[in-house]
Each structure stands twice: as C-alpha cells, then as structure tokens.
Amino acid sequence: MAIHPIEFRYGTPEMKKVWEAENKLQKMLEVEAALAEAEAQIGLVPEEAAQEIRSKASTQYVTNERVAEIEKETNHDIASIVKALAEVCEGDAGEYVHFGATSNDIIDSSQSLLLRDSIEIIQEKITRLAKIVLKLADEHKKTVCIGRTHGQHALPTTYGMKFALWADELHRQYERLEGCKERLCVGMMTGAVGTTAALGEDGLEIHLKVSKILGLPAALISNQVVQRDNHAEYLMNLANLASTLDKIALEIRNLQRTEIKELGESFDPEKQVGSSTMPHKMNPITAERICGVSRVIKAYPAPALQNNALWHERDLTNSSSERIMLPEASILTDYILNLTIRLMEKLVFYPENIERNLNHTGGLIMAERFMAELTRKGMGRQSAYAVVRKCA
DSSP: OOOSHHHHTSOOHHHHHHHSHHHHHHHHHHHHHHHHHHHHHTTSSOHHHHHHHHHHOSTTTSOHHHHHHHHHHHOOHHHHHHHHHHHHSOTTGGGGTTTTOOHHHHHHHHHHHHHHHHHHHHHHHHHHHHHHHHHHHHHTTTOEEEEEETTEEEEEEEHHHHHHHHHHHHHHHHHHHHHHHHHHSOBOOOOSSSSOGGGGGGHHHHHHHHHHHHTOOBOSSOSSSOOTHHHHHHHHHHHHHHHHHHHHHHHHHHHTSTTTOSEEOOOOTTTOOSOSSOTTOOOOHHHHHHHHHHHHHTTTHHHHHHTTOOSTTOOSHHHHHHHHHHHHHHHHHHHHHHHHHHHHHTOEEOHHHHHHHHTTTTTGGGHHHHHHHHHHTTOOHHHHHHHHHHHO
16 A cells, blocks of 8 residues: 555656665675675685575565565564575575675665665756756847846846856756765675674775675775765755755746746646636646655755764664655655756746836836946946936
8 A cells, every 4th residue: 555655646767766675675685795705705705605695696586575574583674684695595605695794784885876876867867957958048048038136126137047057056966966976875894893803804805895896985984884974965965956956946936927927837728737626727836846845855954964973883873764864865856856857848938928027117127237337427336326216
C-alpha cells in the first residue's frame, strides 16, 4: 500500500531507481565484494574465495526478503546482509565475507555510490535547464520589459537579462555540487574507530584498494563514519538549488498574475482544467508545485547539521534521519528540476502585455535617465533629483 507521495506522485523513475531498496542492497554487496577482492590482492583472503564472494554479491542471490528474515533475529541490518551473503557462497568463501570491516564501512562506502549517482543525475538536469534558459536569454535579449523593485515599476530591463541572471545562478549551483561530490562521495574501509585495527599494517592499503575498486577517492581520514559535515553540505546545496528553482517559479507565478500577464505556463484549453468551479481559470500549477516542494527541501539542512555532532567516534543518531533525508531530498530536488525544465521549455509570452506594462506609468520610469541628463548638462545632482522628483 503506497503511503508516501514520493511513491505515487513525486519523483522521476531514474532517481527513484537509485534509492530503491534493491539498488541500495546491491551497492552494499558491491562494497563487500570490493573488500574481498582488495584483501585477495595482498594475500589476506584466498583468490578463489574472493572470486566466489564477487560472483554471489548480487541481489540475484542475496535478496531483501532473506535479509529481512535474518534481521528479525539479529536486529542488525549489516550483520544480516553479511550472513545472507556468506550463506550463498560455496565452500568456505563465506567465512571471509566482511573480514576487517565494520558496518559503517559498508554503509558509508555504498552510500557514496548512491550519492554520486544522485549528484550526477541532478547535475545533468541543471545543465539541461541552464541551456534552455540561456536559449531564452538569447532569444529575448531585446525584449524590453519593466523592471520591478519592491513590487513597483522601477526601470526598463530585458527578459534576456532576467534569464541570463538565472543561467548564471544555475552554473554556480552546478559548481557547488561538483565540489561537494569530491568531498562527500568517498570510499571508507577503516574499521570500528577509523584506525584499521582489525587489518593491522595492511589496513591503509586495503582502504585505498577498496576505494579504487569502487571508483571512489579514498576518505582522507575518518573515525567510524565519513564526517557528517559533508552530508550537511550536500543537503544545504540541494536546499540552495531548490531556492533557485523557487525563485524562477515564483517570478513566473507573479508575471502570470491577471493584472500583469507578461508570461506564463502553457495551458491546454481542450484538456486541462484550471479550477473545478471557475471555468475561466488558468492557474500556474507547475510553478506552484515547484515552490511548494522546494519548501520541504529547504528544511533538510537543519537535522543534517545536527547529525555532525555525534558522540566520540560515532553514535547512531544520524542513521535514522539520513535514511529519510538523503533519498527524499535527492528525489524531490530531481523532481522539481524536471518540473522547471518543463516549465521553461513551454513558457508562453504575451508581447502586448509586456508593452502595455512598460508604458503604464506614462514615461515616469525614465526619471532616473532624465536626472542623469540634467546633471550632464551642468545641473547639480541633488538639484536635478529634486526637480525630476517634483515633476514625477
């Protein structure tokens, strides 16, 4: 029975696939396989055992159903995965599963794979959106419109400039995620308190090899966890990106107001319904949904920042909230990016209203220019301001 709106209303198939239970389990199994492979390379684990672990480290053999059965007894998710993997390995290969690791080595390394995939999906969508916005900026570089400050008519500007401003901001959001990805998406195989105690002198080499096999940079230093300032940064970056999308959608909503109506969402009058009772309505529902969902995303940094303060070498208080926040924030951010792409691709302009609003004040919007010209002609700036203000 579907309960959460993400299950049936919000989100894209590609991002949901990243965070679905089977893929999360698969990534943890891949980390277990990488560990055995790295240990075999330096002789800690027999090569044939590592090969057997690698061949069975798949949800084809280790299912969530079996893991759940075991967890009813163990009350420990990673121990249950270890047991489920070990029991499907032939010979004595199962005896070598998870050798030298602690649970969070598996959790954080596999989570890095999920987060890397999520960031790359989001970055691809940012790039698509930025290209659409830049195209609009070029097409409308000469579309003069009224600029508004404090909700009041101020000076003329262009829609090209408005769109270029958004494109520049989207580029910054992309760059923030790129920097975050380098710090967040790391491999870790350093044991219970980060000292690789169970692996002894081979610990650092194993840590580096596992990370390389997984295609991740190795964490420079950790205790039992990759430090949670990195995860807080990720969620703050998503919140920041959501605020950009909120800004874009909010501007379109305002410009679609009946008394302004310079641009707006596309609307299919043959099929689409704006209101169940008012036949004339054409509501900006896509933009409103972007704004609404963005509020949820912007709330995630608060608990994420609290997760950075764990007891000593770690406690478990971060785990439960991250199980909720990381997939939700990733899925919802990707979703409103998709909505914004659709919104901008089908944006409708009303040139006659743009012209009407530009002329609404009867030329008062040129007051600053008149003041500047009077100053250039020799009148003092303060005097020129007073004269033009009185005329206005």
